[in-house]
Amino acid sequence: MTDVSPRCRHCAAPLELSLVDLGVSAVSNSYVPLDRADAPEPKYPLHVRVCTACWLAQVDADVPPAEIFTADYAYFSSFSESWLAHCRAYCAAMTARLGLGPDSFVIEIASNDGYLLRNFVAAGIPVLGIEPSGSVAAAAEAAGVPTLVEFFGAALARRLRAEGRRPDLVCSANVLAHVPDINDFVAGVALLLEGEAIYTVEFPHLLRLIEEVQFDTIYHEHYSYLSLLAVERIFAAHGLRVFDVEELPTHGGSLRVYACLAGASHEEGPGLDRVRAAEKAARLDSPAGYAGxxxxxxxxxxxxxxxxxxxxxxxxxxxxxxxxxxxxxxxxxxxxxxxxxxxxxxxxxxxxxxxxxxxxxxxxxxxxxxxxxxxxxxxxxxxxxxxxxxxxxxxxxxxxxxxxxxxxxxxxx
Missing domain, CATH: 3.40.50.720 (NAD(P)-binding Rossmann-like Domain)
Known part of the structure; x- marks a missing residue:
């Protein structure tokens, strides 16, 4: 008999623990033009399950990315002043922390309309944005941010590596949850890094989602719902080591994770033990942490x-x-x-x-x-x-x- 039960997108274990079933829903960023008001729109199941092997929370049915991140994708990051201020502060902090300058190189994955990279451009730091949606990528180019209109994964990372484009910093904000093949994505990040180069990624914290009932952050565009516990395991499987983490107020409570190649010399920061302990206290390594x-x-x-x-x-x-x-x-x-x-x-x-x-x-x-x-x-x-x-x-x-x-x-x- 064929096993048709959903499998974890990271480790392929059966998904037997349900977090919440939100029924069948339209794709959240697929706004309906007025001239199509009477046309039916596709709807998909929206059910989040948790893998009890690696503790990755995830939707159990994938909507093809091309149906979400379309040429006329409607989400533009630059319409929130508080988010723009957050990104300016990040760029200043990373420039100081890594000593970035004209001879450095920064890549942002899912660079949207250039909301973040334009801060590095203004400081004279070379950049490259990678963004699959043509509409927002065009806005980034108009703002002076060089942008590749492609989905990111290991194949693109190998191509950039072959071209000699080796970044000092790879960054992404709120993208790791957006990729259906999380293994291919993280493998691509590892391919881009060399020596002491680092990767930073921000994502809404699963702990906050559960504690504050933030179920509305569940939608088809978010394939995964991330804890530090799961991220450390996924990164380690691809040769990356998490060496620091910051807790952020953005998006109802997020984490900014710092990672490097396993053999790099970056020392562990104090945030790691703090967040690990918080997740342990919330029993995110047990079915009890997801009950109710x-x-x-x-x-x-x-x-x-x-x-x-x-x-x-x-x-x-x-x-x-x-x-x-x-x-x-x-x-x-x-x-x-x-x-x-x-x-x-x-x-x-x-x-x-x-x-x-x-x-x-x-x-x-x-x-x-x-x-x-x-x-x-x-x-x-x-x-x-x-x-x-x-x-x-x-x-x-x-x-x-x-x-x-x-x-x-x-x-x-």
Missing amino acids: FAARVEAVRRGFRDFLERARASGRSVAAYGAAAKGNTLLNYCGVGPDLIPFCVDRNPAKQNTLLPGSRIPVFAVEKLYAERPDFVVILPWNLKAEIVAQLDDLRRAGTRFVTAVPTIAVTA
């Missing part, structure tokens, strides 16, 4: 729908801010459509005048909020709440209240 999460997710759904239905019953108007992928997971899992949230706004022109995938809520420019002046604005990218509330402070002073749904309903007075 699905029930807590269901409680968020009940709370969010109850808030929206009470607002509608009392005649209070509700809009949404931020056509974020995480917001689409929330809306689709909770079964929310235009009957409960008539419209959403976003600063990104690529998302305006579209419909949110799955929920089909129309997206407008931010000015729509000022025309409608809703009683409540649900902030879908809750990780940017402070930035968004500050941008819309005039609306707040006029009486609009801001709402987040994760981990529980919270209304800003």
